[in-house]
Structure formats: structure tokens, C-alpha cells
Amino acid sequence: MHDMTLAEALGELAALEDPKMRAANEKRGDDHGINLSRMRAVAKKIKTDQPLAQELWSTGETAARLLALLICRPRDFTADELDAMLRETRPPKVNDWFVNYVAKKTPLAEEMRLRWFDDPDPTVAAASWSLTSVRVAKDPAGLDLPHLLDLIERDMKDAAPRPQWSMNETLATIGIHHPSLRARALEIGERLQVLADYPTAPGCTSPFAPIWITEIVRRREG
Structure with missing residues (x-):
């Protein structure tokens, strides 16, 4: 199987978007409409892919960033990249996953x-x-x-x-x-x-x- 492209990954996320889920998430400050266990299934399919994770993160979209945090390799980020990413984690779930899956796992x-x-x-x-x-x-x-x-x-x-x-x-x-x-x-x-x-x-x-x-x-x- 070829590595998933950014367009394919965003397509997978778009297909999972559910308006009811979005309404519930937005009450908590998370602007996405995806069931997180379904998102984890997409991440499992991609496995670890640092270049794709960085592309997903740069879209600035909450769902794309959550997927990025599931497929990234924490040790590959520099201190300055970690600092810049943290300062952009406004939605609660992005913040929670960044702290637990990246900040706590990096050798830095x-x-x-x-x-x-x-x-x-x-x-x-x-x-x-x-x-x-x-x-x-x-x-x-x-x-x-x-x-x-x-x-x-x-x-x-x-x-x-x-x-x-x-x-x-x-x-x-x-x-x-x-x-x-x-x-x-x-x-x-x-x-x-x-x-x-x-x-x-x-x-x-x-x-x-x-x-x-x-x-x-x-x-x-x-």
C-alpha cells in the first residue's frame, strides 16, 4: 500500500464528519465532528508518518491536527517546533492529545x-x-x-x-x-x-x- 497523501487523509476525515457530533464537540470548544474511535482507526491504517503529520498540522484544522498527533513521531520534533505547536493548541482535545501523546513522550x-x-x-x-x-x-x-x-x-x-x-x-x-x-x-x-x-x-x-x-x-x- 502506498503512503497516504495529505489529500487522501483529509478525504478520510471529511467522510467521517457528523453534524450531531460537531454540535456536541463545539459545546466543549472542539471544532470538529468526528467520532474519535473512528479517527483512531484512520490513524491505525496510516501508522506512523511524520511528514504527513507535519502536513496535517500545517492545515490548522482541528480534525487534521488530531490525526497528526496520532501518527507523528514525538522524538522527531525540535524544541522550537514543540513550543510553536503547543502555543497553537487552543481546542481542548488538541491540547490534551498534544500534552499526553507528544510533550510527555519526547526525549526533550x-x-x-x-x-x-x-x-x-x-x-x-x-x-x-x-x-x-x-x-x-x-x-x-x-x-x-x-x-x-x-x-x-x-x-x-x-x-x-x-x-x-x-x-x-x-x-x-x-x-x-x-x-x-x-x-x-x-x-x-x-x-x-x-x-x-x-x-x-x-x-x-x-x-x-x-x-x-x-x-x-x-x-x-x-
Whole structure:
């Protein structure tokens, strides 16, 4: 089978467009009308194709960018390319997939985490906190965890939604993985009350840090 061209890939995406799905997605800020499991099936057919991924990304279209993130090779992007891409991830799903499938998978993750840390753009700062959560859980050596808690305590309450969500994730991750800091993490979460009233479906764990920490620790130690 020949490699899929940009026109063919865009044709496959156009064929999956569903007006009802678009209406539902647009309420969440995602301007595309494609069922994501169908999109994954297209990606599976293409496999990894970095040149096509870059062409899809340059269209600027949300559906094309989502497909690009599924077929790209994260290690092939330079630091400047990653930085430019992140700054364009306005739709929530594009942002979510970029952070989870590319930023967390690139060998440059730590370099990008530091580069993005104090960025005034909330989308960029949020990605840095997401990468910080991964390090807190998997490779905390060299991180100043008490200082991270100081920053969260100072900034999380008034942060924009994306960095607030990512800081809260870091707070919970510190509380779950680092027992010596758990009491302080719980205390910060209780005092700030960030996401305390977040609507949570039955059977799911609330993202409110004190509930999240307590529940995951109970499962891990149970």
C-alpha cells in the first residue's frame, strides 16, 4: 500500500464528519465532528508518518491536527517546533492529545518543562505543570517538592483554568506519591477548595485534591 497523501487523509476525515457530533464537540470548544474511535482507526491504517503529520498540522484544522498527533513521531520534533505547536493548541482535545501523546513522550520533555515553566501563556504554563506531575510520580530526584507546593499554594486559586487543572494534578500527585508531604498537600487542597464542587460521575474519583489523594492512597495501600 502506498503512503497516504495529505489529500487522501483529509478525504478520510471529511467522510467521517457528523453534524450531531460537531454540535456536541463545539459545546466543549472542539471544532470538529468526528467520532474519535473512528479517527483512531484512520490513524491505525496510516501508522506512523511524520511528514504527513507535519502536513496535517500545517492545515490548522482541528480534525487534521488530531490525526497528526496520532501518527507523528514525538522524538522527531525540535524544541522550537514543540513550543510553536503547543502555543497553537487552543481546542481542548488538541491540547490534551498534544500534552499526553507528544510533550510527555519526547526525549526533550524535561527541557520543555523548564522552558515552559513561568510562561505568561496559560496553555504553555499548564503543559509545564503536566510534565511536572509526570516527574513527581516517576522521577522526583532533583525536584524541590516543598517549593512546588509553595508555588501551588500561592498561585493555584487564581490561575486560569488550564494551569489550575495541571497544578491541582501536581498537588494530588505529590500527596499520593510522597507520604512525608501528604499532610501538607491535603491541607493546601482543603484550604484552597479548588475543584471542590467539580461535577463527578458515579464511580469516578473527584479531581478535588483531598478526595483524590485519599482515594488513590486507600486503593494503593488497601
